[in-house]
Amino acid sequence: MLVEPIVEMRNVAKTYDSGVEALREITLALPRGELSTFLGPSGCGKTTLLKIIAGLISPSDGEVWVKGNKVSGPGPERAFVFQDFALLPWASVLRNVAFGLELRGVPKDKREEIARKYITEVGLSSFESRYPHQLSGGMKQRVGLARALAIDADIVLMDEPFSSVDEQTRRKFQEELLDLLKINQKTVIFVTHSIEEAAYLSDQIVLLSQRPGSVSRIIRPNIERGASADEIRRDKGYLDAVDEIWKILRDYV
């Protein structure tokens, strides 16, 4: 491991009450300050694994440690970005972004000041007083991202954040995400089913097998991160990673 791990999983398993075994024997370390991706065939339990790290689902076996503490529920050092955005439909963009702080009892002036900063960072500064139904899918997810950044957690957990966003928006958003994370120095754990997305974004890709999901391979794409988005998409390291992932995944599809 190049960097110290911020999240560690030891023998994590999950079997749902219905008897479905979602995850088996996951032992994994995710390095601080990096972007790690869970990638695998649909139904492989990658979202379950992410929600176990978030403390939203408890594992049926094994342990998760975050920053040296055993996870027993959600914590202030973890923020979550939801696949379906999970925005309050009756609240403005400003209130939605400030909602995590509102739940923590931060006074209104203070939390709105912080929220405005992140609204600007995700490029929605003129949309503060709009409501979610007035926004496109991509804009909604920017609100979800700003809400996660606003609570200043070390770790941002993202559950297929771009799956409900159209392709053009997705590319632009991915590029901006990398910039934002660089500025904010976050550790990101990202769930996706897109090979290109994983290879483009990740420092480390965790490939999961079919259900019950277990770690099938860990790939670290050898990409020069300083390059522009277009250069990365033609980079040999990027293309090799995409190839390698596909070779493994094609057996599961």
Added chain:
Amino acid sequence: MQRVKPIANRVILQSLSFVFFFGVWELAGRWPISLAFPPFSETFLALLRMVGDGSLLKAYVSTLQPLIIGIVFCGFAGIGFGIAMGLSRSIEWLSLPVFIILQAAPMAAMIPLITYMYGIGLTAKVLAVVVLAAPVIVMNSYKGIRNTNPSLIQMCRAFLGTRRQEVIKIILPHAAGLIFAGLRLGLAMGFIGIVIAELMITPTGIGDLITYHSSVAGYAEMFAAISSIVVVAALTIQALQWLERKLFPPEIREP
């Protein structure tokens, strides 16, 4: 300009629908079959007379009293109970079967029973309103709570919301629209309850006007009283529906 025309059309057609209805009523009333069926014009004049001599107003004051008491009671107790059912599994399992039956049952059949148990006073009438209105109010509140988007609840937990915050900031605002709709449907049922009570328990208020005028063959007055309660109920419910759309527009109800 494109938009003006359909709206103008709509107003014209809707007015025509009233003209047609009252026209048919007028013709049917003039057809010499039954003396007990007055034409629209006579009914309307009778209505004006009853407004003029104050008897209609007096009737409504006494009719609305048990209706308002009943609905206010349901508003607090029914909504409160529905919310409790939605939030607590034990309360849900204890009471849901009862309310499912109550909602499906023709509750008007209970009204004679109420007379046996609670006599013929105000209590019995309030109870008649409550028996009809409560099931839909309770069930709507319960469904409003139970249908909260699970993703929003998970979001609240992920951002360290307490159970209390989850209820106040997510579940209740999410349910507010449905709860209000339940109140509106409850009021519609309450109108039915109060009219049945006044016809079957003791003739007071608008029920008394109907019974009295039919017994003295004042058919125009009887029809006027009936029509007036139909109009009052319809206008009240429409007003509430309008208010509901203002307060809880559909686009902010669901994500």
